[in-house]
Structures are given as C-alpha cells and as structure tokens.
Amino acid sequence: MAAITRLEKTFYRLQAQIVSLDWAFEQIQQTPGVILEIGLGLGRTYQYIRQHLPQRQIIVFERDVHSYEECTPPDCDIILGDIFSTLVSHADRFKNRTALINSDIGSFDKVSNRQKAALLSQLIPPYLRENAIVLSDLPLQLQGCESLELPGNARKDSYYIYRKSES
Ligand SMILES: C[S@@+](CC[C@H](N)C(=O)[O-])C[C@H]1O[C@@H](n2cnc3c(N)ncnc32)[C@H](O)[C@@H]1O
Secondary structure (H helix, E strand, O other): OOOOOHHHHHHHHHHHHHHHHHHHHHHOOOOOOEEEEEOOOOOHHHHHHHHHOOOOOEEEEEOOOOOOHHHOOOHHHEEEOOHHHHHHHOHHHHOOOEEEEEEOOOOOOHHHHHHHHHHHHHHOHHHEEEEEEEEEOOOOOOOOEEEEOOOOOOOOOOOEEEEEOOO
C-alpha cells in the first residue's frame, strides 16, 4: 500500500481535530477548569475552541505568535516561549486545574516528534483534573489516563485522545 502523502496526513489531522474537539466539548461540560492550547500556529483550533467555549479561560502556549488576526488570543492569555520550559514554569499555576488540552506541535520530522511526545507525556499529567480530556497530534503515554478511540469518521492515528481517570 502506498505511504500516506503529506496532503492526506494534513487533511486527516484537520478532520480529526474538528470531530475530536466537538466530542471533547460535550465530554467536559461537567468538568470545570481551564483549557490549554499547546501550539497556537495559525490559531485555527484556538478560534474554534473559543467560539464553542466562550465562557472558558483558554491559555495558549507558543514560542512564536504568527496566527491570523481573528485567531489570536489576547496577550494576557499567551504564554510565550518554548513549551518544554513554559510547561514546567507554569505547572503550579495550572496543577489539577485543566479540563481540556489540545496539543498540536508535531511536524513531519519523526525523530523530533518522538522527543516532543516523550517530553509532553511527562509534563501534561500534573495539569489534569479528573475526567479532563487531552487531544494530541502526537501519540502520548500519559500516566493516570486512558487512551480512547477517535470519534466519528476520524481516521485512526490521525489524532489521539486521552481521558484522566477518576482516582
Ligand atoms: C501545527 S502548528 C499548530 C496549528 C494550530 N493547531 C492551528 O490550528 O492553526 C504548531 C505550532 O506549535 C509551535 N511549537 C512547536 N514546538 C514548540 C515548542 N517546543 N514550544 C513552543 N511552541 C512550539 C509552532 O511554533 C507552531 O506554531
């Protein structure tokens, strides 16, 4: 079978983001807490989250803000810098306070993706409340979380979903 092309990979990721976010919005209705967007990029998923969860605080981690104007968070909601530093320095602020994380920081570099996934897997768990949802473009190993199937018509392995288990 032919390898998946970049066009297809991008298409499946964007498709999975929409169905996974829609699903997550339902799942966290009874879970109070902040939303974290890890990797603002052009701001498309941030804008989508803000539109669907206008009452929630959405904090964005990004090293280089280059989002569309209408997709850019207020300065007070942006934590600027390398996430592998900022996720450490802000851990106390968001410890056990996060209801949903959308992490989208991967690239087409497999070695870099593996390193990022390993670091994220260590840094994310302390942030999560019970029943919090984590959506990620990279497969993670999150202690205390279960891995879930993608909802709807999303293609397997195009995005990943985890839920923090009840203790
Ligand atoms: C694929 S884009 C995110 C796209 C976004 N979900 C959207 O809908 O437009 C990935 C972003 O993650 C950021 N990023 C990647 N690695 C990072 C790191 N170590 N620290 C901070 N930001 C990082 C990049 O600067 C880039 O803006």
